[in-house]
Amino acid sequence: MRVDAPTGPVAPAALLPLYRGLAEKLTAVAIEEAARAGDHVTCRRGCAACCRQVVAVSALEARELMKVVERLPEPLRTRVKDRFAAARSRLQNEAPDLLPKLLNPQDFDQMDGAARDDLARRYFRLQIDCPFLEDEACVAYDERPITCRQYVAVSPPEHCSTLSPLSGSTSDLMMT
Secondary structure, eight states: OOOOOOSSOOOHHHHHHHHHHHHHHHHHHHHHHHHHTTOOOOOOTTOOGGGGSOOOOOHHHHHHHHHHHHHSOTTHHHHHHHHHHHHHHHHHHHOTTHHHHHHOHHHHHHSOHHHHHHHHHHHHHHTOOOTTEETTEETTGGGOOHHHHHOOOOSOHHHHHHTOGGGOSGGGGOOO
């Protein structure tokens, strides 16, 4: 794989397209490998099961996503902001112990795989839509986080929507 990268100093945000492109290329390789193995991607527009899962977002991506929200036209901007507030409120009210873990990467990094799976499953059971999800489609698709670019399922869609025990763990839902 060939990747063009700047040779001099650049602002971190200027590297985000490079990171996104790399994630998409790696995902494309994984999709090709799956096809060679006889599997096919079952993800389709409108499914959006992955849009109700915990999504790791770097500090850089979070800052850039805040800018994306501010560039959205009204009334979409207000709806997205309201959905962020509603998601936080639901977490505070229904699973108050999850919010600090989600907001403190150090806590998440110290968890073992079973604890991370438990956190992801508990979050998924809340069925909190991503604030960018509208009519089962992402309103920030071109600017979506790198993790979102890597969600690709080859299992039956019902496994995604229920986090079926047949998938083993939440990480099995992603190919990359």
